[in-house]
Amino acid sequence: MVADRLPISDRGLQFGDGVFETMLCLDGVPLRLDGHWARLQDGCTRLGIPVPAAARSHLLAAVGALGERRLVAKLVVTRGCTERGYKFPPDLVPNWVLTISKAPALPPELRAHGVAVRMCSTRLAREDAQLVGLKHLNRLTQILARREWNDEFHEGLLLDTDGNLAEGCGSNVFLVLGGRLVTPSMEHGGVHGIMRRSVLEAARALRLPVDARPVLPAELRAADEVFLTNAVQGVLPVRSIDTMIYAAAGPVTRRLSGHLNDLPVSTAPAGAIGNAP
């Protein structure tokens, strides 16, 4: 059923009880759909939500029918509707919401010369192990972090409540440090991004040494290159973190973004163009 409203008894609204995926779609095809779907399945399984298999074909059909050059598809899956209370019956039918919008424009100079980043004061929670890595619907931390700046920065980086570097508001972070690629292991919270995984696979293919481990914020100062990853913007070099300045798009960043070269720059304006739950 195509609709733009959801019952108020939906547990996504009542509790943030669900997961989501945000996918870049090029020429009518969602990129890395297998990776996104695997994470969605993993999230649903860990939360005990049946995977809404029909959503995948709806997604493919909707994106294919629109056939635009660059779109973003966001799929939200919630546990479904119940009465008041955290308890839920075993046979509950999940709800899902698919929203398709034009992909945001990214000026070419940002990809070439890097983006300005802020270090946020909002801290990423140390979560229960069952939630670590999931792209779940409990996103208040990211919203609080995002309101720390307007448009003077492209992204904000978060430390976790233990003081380690964690991730960006809507991205993962990588450092090039002493010739090695380093990324926070995020054992206690954060989203294990699909593009982060692609970068780790690309690094293996390119025989770059990689460390996924706890990263201290002071290590950012020693890094030769820093870059961000997310599914919509791909690999994005960092030009500055507050007063720290980096050489724009260093050799490792360029090698990796060249290897993951399915991210042409578009100037299409952002804006919602359709909803299909």
Add this chain to the structure above:
Amino acid sequence: MVADRLPISDRGLQFGDGVFETMLCLDGVPLRLDGHWARLQDGCTRLGIPVPAAARSHLLAAVGALGERRLVAKLVVTRGCTERGYKFPPDLVPNWVLTISKAPALPPELRAHGVAVRMCSTRLAREDAQLVGLKHLNRLTQILARREWNDEFHEGLLLDTDGNLAEGCGSNVFLVLGGRLVTPSMEHGGVHGIMRRSVLEAARALRLPVDARPVLPAELRAADEVFLTNAVQGVLPVRSIDTMIYAAAGPVTRRLSGHLNDLPVSTAPAGAIGNAP
């Protein structure tokens, strides 16, 4: 506008971006409304959501018009509707959803002899300080904890990710220990309940010594009495925590629940009877 659906672009659904209150209503009047409203205002202020003042008069009118003996009113306030992304404009209009249902029946023997409680393995997150104490819409931890049992327990207790005793799934917890009333200070996460505050005020009035401090789970074993508090069920003695057995409704628990004596037992069945966003 009275409706039972909300736009899919609502940020409560997309991100859990909002707060809620659950209030017991007796004979058409919400109990402790000033306390609930103060926490709602505090939550909205801390999250940067304008307080929807009209919701309070709607709540009073709806509960008064129904005039049932025992009702539960749940008010959800979300930041409102936006396009994709964590960013939000400064002039966003919040959405609110009021749901009124019959209060769940609590058998009199549970209030007299106490409830059986489980110690959950799901851990309460160590949150950013901006979120601590709020009844916000990011409730996945409570949902994961609640699915650890069916109906063999009345409630589950959670430790936080540091290993300290935190709270119940939908309640706060108190211990009577060496003649003192002890409750977790919850400096790093959890909900600062309205009934918890009423108990702390009642203890002061009754000149009971009180400690709000970090509590080790081992201290539960040494406690003479344990009780739970929430807005709907009031003060509820604990009979057992897994294999630990307590004397039913000890003297301190009885004194406090007597002092907070606005909680008659009802046998009305649970069930949603109205929605009014």
